[in-house]
Amino acid sequence: MQQIWPKAISADFSGKEGQSVLYYSSNDFDEDSKEPTTPQRILWMGLGKEAKLSLNSFRTAIPKVVDKVQELKQKEIVISLDAQQFSTLNSSLSAETLLQTMANTFIQSNYQFNKHLTKEDSKKPSIEELRFTLKQTSGPLDLQKINEAVQVATTFGEATNLARNLANERGDVCNPKWMEEKAKELVSNHRDKLQMQVIDSNQMNLLGMNLFYSVGKASTTPPRLVLLKYMGDPQNPTSEVALVGKGITFDTGGLNLKSTGFIEDMYLDMSGSAAVLATMATLPKLNLKMNVVGALCMAENAIGSNALLPNSILKSYKGLTVEIGNTDAEGRLVLADGLSYVQKHYSPKYVIDIATLTGACCVALGEYASGLFTNDQGLEKKLMEAADSTFERTWPLPLFPEYSAELKGQHSDLKSIGKGRYGGACTAAAFLKEFIEEGVKWAHLDIAGPAMTSEKRGHIPRGGTGYGVQLLLSFLQSLQEPSQQPKT
Numbered sequence: 001m002q003q004i005w006p007k008a009i010s011a012d013f014s015g016k017e018g019q020s021v022l023y024y025s026s027n028d029f030d031e032d033s034k035e036p037t038t039p040q041r042i043l044w045m046g047l048g049k050e051a052k053l054s055l056n057s058f059r060t061a062i063p064k065v066v067d068k069v070q071e072l073k074q075k076e077i078v079i080s081l082d083a084q085q086f087s088t089l090n091s092s093l094s095a096e097t098l099l100q101t102m103a104n105t106f107i108q109s110n111y112q113f114n115k116h117l118t119k120e121d122s123k124k125p126s127i128e129e130l131r132f133t134l135k136q137t138s139g140p141l142d143l144q145k146i147n148e149a150v151q152v153a154t155t156f157g158e159a160t161n162l163a164r165n166l167a168n169e170r171g172d173v174c175n176p177k178w179m180e181e182k183a184k185e186l187v188s189n190h191r192d193k194l195q196m197q198v199i200d201s202n203q204m205n206l207l208g209m210n211l212f213y214s215v216g217k218a219s220t221t222p223p224r225l226v227l228l229k230y231m232g233d234p235q236n237p238t239s240e241v242a243l244v245g246k247g248i249t250f251d252t253g254g255l256n257l258k259s260t261g262f263i264e265d266m267y268l269d270m271s272g273s274a275a276v277l278a279t280m281a282t283l284p285k286l287n288l289k290m291n292v293v294g295a296l297c298m299a300e301n302a303i304g305s306n307a308l309l310p311n312s313i314l315k316s317y318k319g320l321t322v323e324i325g326n327t328d329a330e331g332r333l334v335l336a337d338g339l340s341y342v343q344k345h346y347s348p349k350y351v352i353d354i355a356t357l358t359g360a361c362c363v364a365l366g367e368y369a370s371g372l373f374t375n376d377q378g379l380e381k382k383l384m385e386a387a388d389s390t391f392e393r394t395w396p397l398p399l400f401p402e403y404s405a406e407l408k409g410q411h412s413d414l415k416s417i418g419k420g421r422y423g424g425a426c427t428a429a430a431f432l433k434e435f436i437e438e439g440v441k442w443a444h445l446d447i448a449g450p451a452m453t454s455e456k457r458g459h460i461p462r463g464g465t466g467y468g469v470q471l472l473l474s475f476l477q478s479l480q481e482p483s484q485q486p487k488t
């Protein structure tokens with residue numbers, strides 16, 4: 001490094017976090033043709049003070065590198081680093097962890113949703129290759145372990161980008177039928193490990209899934225429950241985990257219509273189902289030895305002569321009656337029947353639902369973290385650890401008895417919303433809790449903030465972010481014995 005570090009750059013570059021300097025090396029000559037070769041571009045990127053060096057330093061740096069390389073219209077990045085030097089500064093920064101984090105961040109930073117751009121010059125050039133060169137200063141590096149870690153990190157990043165593509169498709173294209181077809185397409189690539197079943201609107205009526213059906217009944221595309229089963233342990237008849245995703249492909253608010261300024265990005269209200277579908281599509285690549293059910297609760301909350309009426313009283317699939325307080329609180333209705341169905345038919349040990357459920361959670365946590373509600377401390381610990389390891393942050397919120405008390409109905413078993421504007425994320429979670437059976441370890445992730453962001457932040461794009469995919473995959477990995485950890 002000292003041999004290529006020009007003195008002029010040394011005077012200008014302090015290594016401050018985010019600071020960068022681009023240097024063009026002098027021309028070399030091709031030995032055969034004796035013609036000058038293209039000068040090599042060398043980009044130095046500051047990581048900040050040594051004492052504060054962490055994985056987040058690299059998560060911050062990689063998107064800036066990608067932006068610069070795209071600006072230069074280059075197709076390849078070679079990252080050179082002395083991993084052992086970093087591990088000396090911070091023991092958590094092993095070569096395996098560093099490359100895993102950088103590869104994953106690169107995949108996410110390189111993402112673009114540009115399928116509807118017709119002019120090539122409107123698209124940012126996509127970087128086609130990332131390579132690492134490691135300086136070995138002392139002791140051998142376990143290259144096999146490093147390669148496996150990078151492979152898993154790449155798989156996780158690609159899964160996130162799949163969820164982003166699903167979520168960012170607009171509501172005129174992405175409706176419940178479109179999501180069903182996408183699920184079929186993904187299942188067809190892994191028929192040995194994935195099975196699929198669809199509960200259509202007619203079957204919903206017959207089964208008594210009235211909460212779910214009522215949300216989507218005014219749409220020209222009927223609602224449906226898309227069920228995916230990953231069979232990593234085919235000898236086991238039960239499913240250890242059920243993942244349930246809210247899939248409102250466009251949320252008008254129903255007859256309690258959303259106003260201008262609040263309705264435009266409601267095509268992203270199916271981000272929970274996008275996260276579940278991307279997770280299920282990725283499990284065969286990780287080869288986890290467990291059975292997992294994924295439920296996509298797909299509906300369009302449209303308006304029309306057949307739309308759900310406020311104050312209607314409906315009987316849920318579980319048998320509880322619910323008075324509809326506001327038709328814009330529709331996500332909890334499709335989730336309630338979806339949760340009841342998977343518990344009855346698959347008897348999972350763990351149930352996790354993931355949903356862009358409430359604006360109240362955005363008020364509480366902003367766009368930086370999801371709200372985590374659960375009835376089990378052990379499950380909370382595992383999900384928090386998975387969130388920390390993937391930088392898909394979440395934060396525990398309470399389920400006090402008072403929130404459940406607000407939902408007690410006068411003319412029905414339950415009301416769908418609480419008494420007022422306060423604690424809306426908590427009363428929504430308390431409503432879902434009413435549909436969880438005794439003994440089931442359950443968690444609700446309210447992802448309304450981090451799943452649909454208002455601006456680009458580093459490796460996280462504006463719009464659909466794919467939040468939750470890596471958290472769920474990491475959680476599922478944590479349920480495996482060490483000897484069963486995936487190798488891809």
